[in-house]
Amino acid sequence: MEDEIEEMYHLSTSTVTDSDIGELMIMSYSVEDIAIMIVERKEMLEKLKSSAAKHCINLQIALTRMPGKYQAALHAAQSKMNLQAINKNQLNTICQALWAVVDKEGDNIPADQEDSQMTHAM
Structure with a gap:
């Protein structure tokens, strides 16, 4: 842009x-x-840029709350550009942690959107 x-x-x-x-x-x-x-x-x-920076911070906060193996799985998936390197349970846990951070920030995501966003992430 x-x-x-x-x-x-x-x-x-x-x-x-x-x-x-x-x-x-x-x-x-x-x-x-x-x-x-x-x-x-x-x-x-x-x-x-502002929105992306906020989302990156939220993701980092959520990842600090994850077990190390989940963090490693996500980093491996990102570096290989292969989301299938993360199993569904790991992805759900990461998404739930992220939603918890976002909810605290005041960006509440309705339950129906949360489910559809989780589906799109897979």
């Missing part, structure tokens, strides 16, 4: 393109529209 924002700065310059029927077209965006798009994208990026 950062690269996308950087590329948006170049949209203010006029470009010449060739249409499908052989016509040359000059294209450009208004500076105001580009500025609005860039500001909106930067705001979205900051929200995503």
